[in-house]
Amino acid sequence: MTWFSHTGKGIDRATIKGLLERTVEESQRRLGIDRLDRVLLLPPDITRAHAGLGWMTEHLYHHVEAMGAQVHVIPTLGQHVPHTPEQNRWMFGSIPEERIHAHDWKDGVVHVGTVPGSYLAQVSGGLVDWDMPVDLNTMLMTEHWDLVINLGHVVPHEVLGFANHNKNYFIGLGGKRTLGASHMLSAVHGIENNLGNLLTPARKCFNKAEDEFLGGLPDVYVQVVMAYDEGGHLEHTGIYVGDDLETYLDAAKASRAQNITVFDEPVHKIVAVMQGDEFHATWVANKAIYRTRMAIADGGELLIIAPGVERFGEQPEVEALIRKYGYIGQKEVIDLFRTQEDMQDIPHGTAHLPHSSPEGRFTVRYAPGHLSREDIEGVGFAYMDCDEALRRYDPEVMQDGWNTMPDGEVVFFISTPSAGLWATKEKLGTRLEQ
Numbered sequence: 447m448t449w450f451s452h453t454g455k456g457i458d459r460a461t462i463k464g465l466l467e468r469t470v471e472e473s474q475r476r477l478g479i480d481r482l483d484r485v486l487l488l489p490p491d492i493t494r495a496h497a498g499l500g501w502m503t504e505h506l507y508h509h510v511e512a513m514g515a516q517v518h519v520i521p522t523l524g525q526h527v528p529h530t531p532e533q534n535r536w537m538f539g540s541i542p543e544e545r546i547h548a549h550d551w552k553d554g555v556v557h558v559g560t561v562p563g564s565y566l567a568q569v570s571g572g573l574v575d576w577d578m579p580v581d582l583n584t585m586l587m588t589e590h591w592d593l594v595i596n597l598g599h600v601v602p603h604e605v606l607g608f609a610n611h612n613k614n615y616f617i618g619l620g621g622k623r624t625l626g627a628s629h630m631l632s633a634v635h636g637i638e639n640n641l642g643n644l645l646t647p648a649r650k651c652f653n654k655a656e657d658e659f660l661g662g663l664p665d666v667y668v669q670v671v672m673a674y675d676e677g678g679h680l681e682h683t684g685i686y687v688g689d690d691l692e693t694y695l696d697a698a699k700a701s702r703a704q705n706i707t708v709f710d711e712p713v714h715k716i717v718a719v720m721q722g723d724e725f726h727a728t729w730v731a732n733k734a735i736y737r738t739r740m741a742i743a744d745g746g747e748l749l750i751i752a753p754g755v756e757r758f759g760e761q762p763e764v765e766a767l768i769r770k771y772g773y774i775g776q777k778e779v780i781d782l783f784r785t786q787e788d789m790q791d792i793p794h795g796t797a798h799l800p801h802s803s804p805e806g807r808f809t810v811r812y813a814p815g816h817l818s819r820e821d822i823e824g825v826g827f828a829y830m831d832c833d834e835a836l837r838r839y840d841p842e843v844m845q846d847g848w849n850t851m852p853d854g855e856v857v858f859f860i861s862t863p864s865a866g867l868w869a870t871k872e873k874l875g876t877r878l879e880q
Contacts, residue, residue: 448688448696457682463505465685470510473593473666482515486594488614491521492533493730496862497599497670500537507541522618523549525625526760547585555581555621559659561651566631569647573634580655581621594665600697601705602867604736604801605632607643608701611667611694616652626793633797634780638740642706642867642877644698653691665689669697672865673704678846680865705866712743712870717839718860722754729760732802733864735810740869747809751835756816764795772826776800
């Protein structure tokens, strides 16, 4: 069960700091920890900085250090590009750089077990039957920790239905094989079957892996839920703390109630902004596609204004894969995956292609700060000049929700697509009733 939670509109920073300190106290009592000598903090990476988890990590770091513990931090990067020292200072403030460790998803993992293909077949309805090797961060699994604190933002997610909880381990600190098997499972199952569901096939696999392979970790989850206030600004509305699946489910149900915008009819045009200081690749900026695709009308358009985007992938091989194949649809990807060695070699990159494809149903128009028209059109998107897009749809002027432009154009504006899910009642089906 959830150890404790705090909910309400606009939970202030002082209250959250108190809840973080209570987390440490309760962890010692509930997990039977006599003394804290070595503590590991696992926050998200910079692409989720808007949730305030950087300053929360900083507060925990100094609070636990003052208790006499040596504290280390591993941002749960997955295969994202490691932070620069400047980015670490921006996100984590005064935490010393030597205590922040970059996850190496290729060479910095150890094998801890395997979720068998028979289980993947069971949870996917027979769609896939491959094994899921579980390879996790070496520092996490081989060094002694008196306490591991996972911090994260629970919000609708394209692979797991809702983000966070043990995603911090199996994606955030996972190895290449784990990332590949889980992402391709989600791609075959279908992104629109994942979004907004509490327990997707990949989530069920992660829950099984946690039960079987991580039982020896003295860990706790701090789950954050956010929602928009009346002025259109994100605020903290829930903090959920505990060490089991119920902690995730309580937070995910709150996110489901607060973070899904439901339309009676599909939307013809959506304009979304991906902040330049957080999003530098379409790999993460395409959250704008994931989170709005279930709301867009056939023949409609999604305009993504992304002034910081300068590349497609987070690694050179993923960049090459995206440039070679473009953002193609699910069926084509699955057919090609059977024969193309480069797709098989980086299946997490392959899975990204259909997640970001409009499947020929609507137009994705990109306004990137540092990619050319040729680059954008080469992967299957339409192009708009970034400066022109910012002039016409100025984020400082636009209001979240419906906007009527001076020439009469009506658009739905989203300032933080990564903080929610937008969908029609028809697309959501019964998942809000689960």
